[in-house]
Amino acid sequence: MKFSNEAKAAALALSLMDGIGPVRARKLIAHCGSPEAVFKESKQSLERIPGIGSFLVQEIRRSRKLVEAEKQLSEADNKGWAVHYFEDKAYPRRMRHCEDAPVVLFQKGHTPLNAKRCISIVGTRNMTDYGRDFLHQFLEEAQSLNLLIFSGLAYGVDACAHRKALDNGIVNCAVLAHGLDRIYPALHRKLATEIVEAGGSWLSEFPTGTNPDRENFPKRNRIIAAMSDAVIVVEAARKGGALITAEFANQYNRDVFALPGRIHDPHSEGCNLLIKSHRAYLLEGARDLSYIMRWEAISPMAQKKQLELFENLSPDERLLIDALVPEKESKSLDWLLGKCGITGAQCLRILMSLELKGLLETVPGPRYRLKS
Structure with a gap:
């Protein structure tokens, strides 16, 4: 089923409102029947919805965000970006069933997001030769698995995963913590452009004009986890974005794999902890991923x-x-x-x-x- 621009604009308007996250937005849509119906609902009916207070009702009734959302959709259309409502066929089906998944997803590029096998690769920004050599070998071995790969375009493991995937002819997508009108870090713009040129995409829940603010990165990490069948952690400290992504993956019942490292190496503490606490499978190569996921190689x-x-x-x-x-x-x-x-x-x-x-x-x- 295809949804009208009016429905997408209304859904986007809800996501732009302070205090209405994905969970509340879905609750409002389910109660009213459609995104656009939310803005036509009476004040009394909205106030009866659990968790929707008088302040949010006033925001919805003002409808100020609808104008902004319509501008965002018009800009996306002019630039050739896709805007996926969470009930669209093209919306990532793996993510659709996560209650905190974004109601609207922006995409630059034309990658089908419902590939048969999807994995995410995350890890430290302070990557060592050990992690780099592993990714080089792993992605070379993984060519035959016909994977779609997601990562976050950050320094270190993310950038290496994108680059090695490109080198091995594997389509991959960058999930961003800001709008599609910019790239952070700026040093990775060339890499980001190559990703799209090779059939990949940039993905974001954030509208044009959104900066890469600190609070956006955990939100980005949940998307990286939700869109995949398995999350691979390559070198990670005990705390940081990679461990947050792994935690989201466990919450979403995704399989998690971690590259083991030396016990006193700070770059491997997070991976070793995930394995030791039975929150990740030990990963030595693509064969381990293939065996656990029951994925046969394709010639x-x-x-x-x-x-x-x-x-x-x-x-x-x-x-x-x-x-x-x-x-x-x-x-x-x-x-x-x-x-x-x-x-x-x-x-x-x-x-x-x-x-x-x-x-x-x-x-x-x-x-x-x-x-x-």
Whole structure:
């Protein structure tokens, strides 16, 4: 289902209001039925919603943030950025079910965010040769796993993960703690540009004009954790952003992996603590990730063929593919119609096209599933 700009503007307006975070925004939307309905709801009805006090009701009734949100959407459209509402098909499905996930996500680039295998890589800014050598080897080995990688574009481990992913032809995305109109640190602008040019993206919940303020980084870290199947911690002190990301990952029931280090090395204290307290698997290489996650390698030829096929898909074909990718069982036509919000004639035409391309098969029922 596609949501109107009015709905996205209303959702963004809620996220721009002081005192209304993602949890309260979702509560308001659920109570009123849609983002735009929140601003049309009566004062008395809003006051009956638990956790919404008179100050927030006054802010909503003034609707001042709607004008700002509409300007933000117009600017995003002019710059070719995508704006994903949390119920959009293109919104990261892994993150959608986290109660504190942003109601709106900005994206520069065209990376499909619902890839079959997603990991995040985080760690210290004060990276050593030990961590650098590990990432070089790990990402070289991980080429065959067909991963989408997320990191935070910070100094140290983040930047190294982005760079080594690019060197090995792995699509990766930078999750930012500020608006898409700037890059922090500025020294990484060239790296950030290369990420997009190679098929990756910049992602942020923050609107244009938002600075990289200190309080934004933990918020950024929760997105890095929520968007992935697994979080990999490469060198981390006992306290810091990497451990915060790992904590979020555990809260979201994501798998966490940590690179072990020497017991008196301050750069490995955090990793060793995660392993010792059973909050992370010990990671020595890509084989450990593959074994724990039950991810089989994809041969380079099969991967190349798969990429070529997916590059030639129409938006409607991608819609059906995205719906079927996370499903292990075959699905009926009625299920697809409800999931994708299209007509029966459209759906049958797209199914036939995908079957002719060798991406889909029909099983008795009739039911449909992607070819393995």
